[in-house]
Amino acid sequence: LRSAEAASLEIRDLHFDRGPFGKIHVRLGKAAKGSGPRPRWVPMLDDLALILHWYLAEVRPRFKVPGPVLFCDEGGGRLNSGSIRNRLAHLCQEEGHPVHEQFSPHGLRHACATRNYERGIDLVAIQQMLGHWNVGTTMRYVTPSATFVENAYRRAISTTLTNLTEE
Numbered sequence: 001l002r003s004a005e006a007a008s009l010e011i012r013d014l015h016f017d018r019g020p021f022g023k024i025h026v027r028l029g030k031a032a033k034g035s036g037p038r039p040r041w042v043p044m045l046d047d048l049a050l051i052l053h054w055y056l057a058e059v060r061p062r063f064k065v066p067g068p069v070l071f072c073d074e075g076g077g078r079l080n081s082g083s084i085r086n087r088l089a090h091l092c093q094e095e096g097h098p099v100h101e102q103f104s105p106h107g108l109r110h111a112c113a114t115r116n117y118e119r120g121i122d123l124v125a126i127q128q129m130l131g132h133w134n135v136g137t138t139m140r141y142v143t144p145s146a147t148f149v150e151n152a153y154r155r156a157i158s159t160t161l162t163n164l165t166e167e
Contacts, residue, residue: 003081003105113141
């Protein structure tokens with residue numbers, strides 16, 4: 001999710017029983033060229049549902065938030081995207097990362113696209129998850145590792161050899 005999309009989430013946007021992993025309804029997705037917000041459904045992959053259940057049961061109640069906001073600030077108000085960006089930068093500094101190694105929430109979107117592509121997830125599926133209008137935009141997000149070509153070749157050869165051995 002974009003940081004603004006995550007900040008705008010409400011508890012009602014979490015659908016743990018939808019699909020095999022659960023889904024997040026991004027009601028206020030980024031608009032495209034003057035259109036209104038573009039909603040989309042994003043699957044809760046990599047145990048996100050487990051983390052969100054923990055957050056709802058253990059963390060969010062400590063804020064004593066009466067409203068529907070999913071992620072709130074210390075005062076119980078809606079968390080904004082600037083706070084997300086600033087907090088991530090602060091955590092990178094706390095971890096001792098040099099400035100050139102620090103990353104932003106948007107950098108996490110790029111990393112997510114790249115890792116999912118390297119795992120073999122279809123580019124169109126990644127496009128849908130990220131909420132891009134064109135697959136060309138998604139392609140600009142994907143920056144495979146230095147060994148990506150070799151690993152892809154190794155997987156293809158391995159699959160071919162397995163198929164030949166079975167025959």
